[in-house]
Amino acid sequence: MxxxxxxxxxxxxxxxxxxxxxxxxxxxxxxxxxxxxxxxxxxxxxxxxxxxxxxxxxxxxxxxxxxxxxxxxxxxxxxxxxxxxxxxxxxxxxxxxxxxxxxxxxxxxxxxxxxxxxxxxxxxxxxxxxxxxxxxxxxxxxxxxxxxxxxxxxxxxxxxxxxxxxxxxxxxxxxxxxxxxxxxxxxxxxxxxxxxxxxxxxxxxxxxxxxxxxxxxxxxxxxxxxxxxxxxxxxxxxxxxxxxxxxxxxxxxxxxxxxxxxxxxxxxxxxxxxxxxxxxxxxxxxxxxxxxxxxxxxxxxxxxxxxxxxxxxxxxxxxxxxxxxxxxxxxxxxxxxxxxxxxxxxxxxxxxxxxxxxxxxxxxxxxxxxxxxxxxKYVRTPVGETAAPLYSYFALVADDPSVQIVNKAQTWYMEKILKGGEYASLPLLSAAAPFKAGGRGGADYYTDVKAGPIAIKNVADLYLYPNTVRAVKIKGSDVKEWLEMSAGMFRQIEKGKEDQRLLADDFPSYNYDVIDGVTYRIDVTQPAKYTTKGEIADDKAERILDLQYDGKPIDPDQEFVVATNNYRAGGGGNFPGINEDKIIYVAPDANRDVIVRYIHELGTINPSADANWSFAPADGTEVLFETGPGAIVYADQVKGVTIKPAGDGPNGFKLFKLKI
CATH class of the missing domain: 3.60.21.10 (Metallo-dependent phosphatases)
Structure with missing residues (x-):
């Protein structure tokens, strides 16, 4: 044939x-x-x-x-x-x-x-x-x-x-x-x-x-x-x-x-x-x-x-x-x-x-x-300890331990990745957002891990999503715009007026990034610069003040590496200037795995927030925000701010007052 x-x-x-x-x-x-x-x-x-x-x-x-x-x-x-x-x-x-x-x-x-x-x-x-x-x-x-x-x-x-x-x-x-x-x-x-x-x-x-x-x-x-x-x-x-x-x-x-x-x-x-x-x-x-x-x-x-x-x-x-x-x-x-x-x-x-x-x-x-x-049995058994509680009740109004530990772990991981490479000499920052922070998830939708033993399954409470680590290379000016977009979490507040609602209804908590490695203040008396879609709302607006790196005003032209996740690095959340073109490292590791390895290596973690960000003062101004009922235990432990209970909110939430 x-x-x-x-x-x-x-x-x-x-x-x-x-x-x-x-x-x-x-x-x-x-x-x-x-x-x-x-x-x-x-x-x-x-x-x-x-x-x-x-x-x-x-x-x-x-x-x-x-x-x-x-x-x-x-x-x-x-x-x-x-x-x-x-x-x-x-x-x-x-x-x-x-x-x-x-x-x-x-x-x-x-x-x-x-x-x-x-x-x-x-x-x-x-x-x-x-x-x-x-x-x-x-x-x-x-x-x-x-x-x-x-x-x-x-x-x-x-x-x-x-x-x-x-x-x-x-x-x-x-x-x-x-x-x-x-x-x-x-x-x-x-x-x-x-x-x-x-x-x-x-x-x-x-x-x-x-x-x-x-x-x-x-x-x-x-x-x-x-x-x-x-x-x-x-x-x-x-x-x-x-x-x-x-x-x-x-x-x-x-x-x-x-x-x-x-x-x-x-x-x-x-x-x-x-x-x-x-x-x-x-x-x-x-x-x-x-x-x-x-x-x-x-x-x-x-x-x-x-x-x-x-x-x-x-x-x-x-x-x-x-x-x-x-x-x-x-x-x-x-x-x-x-x-x-x-x-x-x-x-x-x-x-x-x-x-x-x-x-x-x-x-x-x-x-x-x-x-x-x-x-x-292993994941249900403690594999390390936390020296301080990990909670997200105040993640949207103050520097927060549940976000802090994610940023610490991402920095720890990325330092090893960058070591000896072409980006090793660049300053390393880390960006993370609170995932469990009430909202549509309800009054019980918060991270709350007590001080003491911590099990691997608790990490899911810290980091809900199976994201993977990414690193982007951006300039100091991009860092500022990243934070300006994040500051859209807040309503514009009138100075001197009491009992104004602070948190915007349509801004998801997973888009409220805190960037560690820099210090800054947020002026909520100013209008938001960006809409939730990342479009310019007010090109003259400036909420991010006193942005500093290493104790000095940030140089707009200085290059930084920022550890984040695949969602944000790929353009998720429509943050200005942050997209796939800026990615310099695509990690195969999930953010949750990185947190587990970080806990295992340290044995005892200290997630205490370092208050690297705060609200710019507005004399005589108090605002109201909603959070879960479990927040009452931690209200007097938040660094740099004065928070006090203000009664019941809708749907099982509690109201708290914050002095700006």
Missing amino acids: ANRPALALPLSRRKFLLGTAAAGSFVLIHPYSLHAAPNQAHLRLLETTDIHVNVFPYDYYADKETDTVGLARTATLIDAVRAESKNSMLLDNGDFLQGNPMGDYVAYERGMKDGDIHPVIAAMNTLQYDAGTLGNHEFNYGLDFMTKVMAGANFPYACANLVKGDLKGSPREDDHFVKPYLILDREIEMGDGGKKPIKIGIIGFVPPQIMIWDSQNLQGKADTRDIVATAKAYVPQMKEEGADIIIALSHSGIAAGNEEKAENASLALAAVDGVDVIMTGHQHLQFPGDDFKGIKGADHKKGTLHGKPAVMAGFWGSHMGLVDLLLEHDGGAWKIADATAELRPIYKRVEKKPVRTVESENKVLDAARGDHEATL
Whole structure:
């Protein structure tokens, strides 16, 4: 039979063709499998990435189930995809070892003895992975811990740009913690049902920045090379050893540019001759998808980087990445005749709420169930202490401990990230807002953690949302406008008049940012400069007074780095001058995880507010504001202001008076 030409169909998972399976059941067969010629074969490459120990669909911080995470749910997708084709491989792209309380429980409480199996590895073993690579979070608990965990895996790892000791000259294979690359011998079923051998090369990469982020664990013990330079060194060697196709497991994001030792180098890596497929991750985003719209060389619709198929499968098990290859053998060599890339999610949004689309695989749950139950006890047990209460009753009228601790943790985290980098010399500020501050949430919707022991689940009370850390680079003038926008929280107050309402009805508390690292006063007798939509309301208005850095008036042209979250850095809240163009660092870590790690490292935290902001005096002026009934306990503890009860407010709220 003559060979047919390669298929070139505009395929998607919705266009699968129906085929029959054993016992009269039906499965969806991909056209590559259904129509492959005798010299062709269909190979499916499945990716998981950034699992971060999320085996169960459970939010340990909120202490409840969730529909948006869980390798157990992703496993159901994996089983379905395998059934749709004759040949498949499952690959993990790293960041499996740290990132939720189960990871911390095993590292800090249970520990790892020789021969122990980590719950995430136990879960992954049930899915029969073919290979994996290392992510930056594999090093958070130290090299010894990582080594013990990986020893339990029933599949090999590859990481080419990480070597032992200080890097000197060209690395040799025995310099690596794991093999730089793998050549996997497989037998693949052809279109006519026959079998042919194929050698599949797997090469892995980790962000070189681990030497900064985990310097305390790696200094003097490890070093990293540039991702692209390493690929150019090893890919030809892999070809010489017979690799028919080469898959790069790149725990590195997608970004334009190709500077040396770039953190997000997957796009440049795709341009390396000999690399056929890119499995990427690290950024906790989705590719194909609009997250990468507008990047030259990245086709966000087709899912290609420089024309080569690529995927980035979200994070925490939210998606499974899928690359379908139609391979063709010309009698002497294999080539990729056609390819498609897509993501499959474990949930969908219905009226803005997540709803799961698959159930969990019991075999995956059972593999980690014991450690899951132990983790529940762990998150409900104190892991540190707070020297002062954490409450948000007065977060909108005075510097506040619940916001203060978030800013302290973000600063602590970002200092380590920036250390030794190009922005290390810039002043570092931090911006955070109170999330639980009454409003539509009601009179009980406030943070209230007593002084003393603090459990991990209390962190959800401090930080409601699964945001991730971002850093932006802005000027002193931008800092002022950021605060001017934030000051829209307040009504304009008439000097000398009593019992005026202070808080604006239409300004959400999550947009009331406090910036630590500077000092300032807010003059509420002036009109707000911006509307809630970030539009100019009064271009002559000036509520932010005496804005200082390091005890001196802030220089409008001085550059600052501000730690914040992905919502604000991405333009959320319509803050003037704050958008994606200003982002200099996209952290894979959730703000809540950062707070937990901060508490764990310090042991005892001191969240007491430092009163870095206050209201500008307005003699003879008192204002009224609403807060929760629990505020009465703390009213006399607020620094720098005089607050006193003023009776009952509507809907269970209490009224308080504040002297400006």
